[in-house]
Each structure stands twice: as C-alpha cells, then as structure tokens.
Amino acid sequence: MFRQPFMMAVLLTGAGMVPFLLLGLVVLLHPLQAPIAVQLLISYGAVVLSFVGAVHWGFALRDTAHPVAGEPLPPAVLGAERQLLIFGVVPALIGWVALAVALHFAAPALALFLLLVGFFLTIVVETIGRGRNVVAGNYLALRWGASIIVLIVLLVVLFTILSGMRVG
Numbered sequence: 322m323f324r325q326p327f328m329m330a331v332l333l334t335g336a337g338m339v340p341f342l343l344l345g346l347v348v349l350l351h352p353l354q355a356p357i358a359v360q361l362l363i364s365y366g367a368v369v370l371s372f373v374g375a376v377h378w379g380f381a382l383r384d385t386a387h388p389v390a391g392e393p394l395p396p397a398v399l400g401a402e403r404q405l406l407i408f409g410v411v412p413a414l415i416g417w418v419a420l421a422v423a424l425h426f427a428a429p430a431l432a433l434f435l436l437l438v439g440f441f442l443t444i445v446v447e448t449i450g451r452g453r454n455v456v457a458g459n460y461l462a463l464r465w466g467a468s469i470i471v472l473i474v475l476l477v478v479l480f481t482i483l484s485g486m487r488v489g
Contacts, residue, residue, distance in 0.1 A: 345474040366436040367416030374412030381405035415439035433479040
C-alpha cells in the first residue's frame with residue numbers, strides 16, 4: 322500500500338497534521354498549558370510554512386536540473402521557474418516574521434494571523450500554479466486537505482486568544 326510515493330506523502334502529511342491538532346486541543350482544553358501550546362503551535366506553523374515554500378524550489382528545479390534532451394528551456398518556462406523560486410522563499414519569510422513577532426514582541430495573536438495569511442496565500446498561489454501546470458494535481462489535493470486543517474486550527478486558536486478565553 323505504501324509503495325507508491327503519493328500514498329507515503331498522504332501518510333506523512335497526516336502525521337504532520339498531528340502537532341497542529343494536538344496543540345489546538347491543548348489550547349482549548351488545558352488553560353494553564355495554553356501559553357506554551359500557543360508558542361509551540363506558532364513555532365511548528367513557521368517551520369511547516371517554510372517547508373511548504375521550499376517545495377516550490379523542487380518544482381522549479383526539476384525542469385532546470387534535467388532539461389528534456391539537453392535543450393534549453395523556453396522563455397515562458399524559465400519565467401515560471403523564476404516565479405516558483407521567488408515564491409518558494411515568501412512562506413519562509415512570513416513564518417520567520419510570525420515567529421519573531423511571537424517570541425520577541427510577545428504578540429501571539431499577530432503571529433497566528435500572519436501564519437493564517439501565509440498558509441492561505443500559499444494555497445491560493447498553488448491553486449493558480451495548478452492552472453498553469455506548474456503544480457501537480459495530486460500535490461494540490463493533498464495540500465488543500467492539509468491547509469484546511471491548518472487554517473481551521475490556527476483560526477480557532479486565534480479566536481480563543483482574541484476572545485479572551487486563553488492568553489497566548
């Protein structure tokens with residue numbers, strides 16, 4: 322069953338969602354542990370957001386590293402590759418700013434909001450990339466599933482902090 326790379330990706334993506342879900346539950350169910358759970362959630366979110374961006378480097382470099390028959394890539398493809406490389410860095414920068422805001426400015430609500438924006442923008446850009454044939458359909462389906470979970474958890478935790486139910 323797990324011989325196919327995509328099935329392994331599904332399994333690993335599910336495992337990667339566990340920290341989001343567990344930390345979200347800790348925030349909701351254990352008020353005394355909420356501040357540390359929020360910090361851990363923001364840290365993990367920043368790491369995952371960086372990883373999601375880095376995938377785009379792989380998309381870009383797969384063609385340039387192995388051009389078909391050794392022929393140079395056409396200008397349109399090169400332009401798309403450059404966009405993927407540039408976009409690949411943006412999620413990492415958003416994650417880094419979110420982490421800095423949480424750790425150095427003690428603003429977990431703002432950090433969670435930045436992560437929400439980062440994950441949302443990433444899935445929107447990936448959906449656009451699918452329409453331009455630079456993002457694989459199975460990858461996008463997997464990312465949508467994971468993104469929905471991440472966005473819901475981050476939104477619920479942000480709401481609990483803003484409503485005063487928990488102090489992040």
